[in-house]
Amino acid sequence: MILEKIKESAWFKERPKVIQDAIELLLPIVFYKFKDSGMQCYLISFQEPANGLLEDVTVTVQKTGKGSKMGLDPLHTNSVFGVKLNDLEAW
Helix, strand or coil, rough: CCHHHHHCCCHHCCCCCHHHHHHHHHCCCEEEECCCCCCCEEEEEECCCCCCCCCCCEEEEEECCCCCCCCCCCHHCEEEEEEEHHHEEEE
């Protein structure tokens, strides 16, 4: 239902096809976590690769500080760019 609403939006329709495909994999309204660290984040933007391949799409995320394994949650509130789609999973 949410994906269908997003697909109807002008914002989605204006994106390149490869970014539309990436949005279908990682909805921009969901919290995610890094598979390797468990750190929670949310999407800020999608970056279209020069080669146009879905596997090379990256995202910029904002870490929330939740899920830190070291107990340093307040320190983990920075943005990270160049994150591969496969590095994240739904929270």
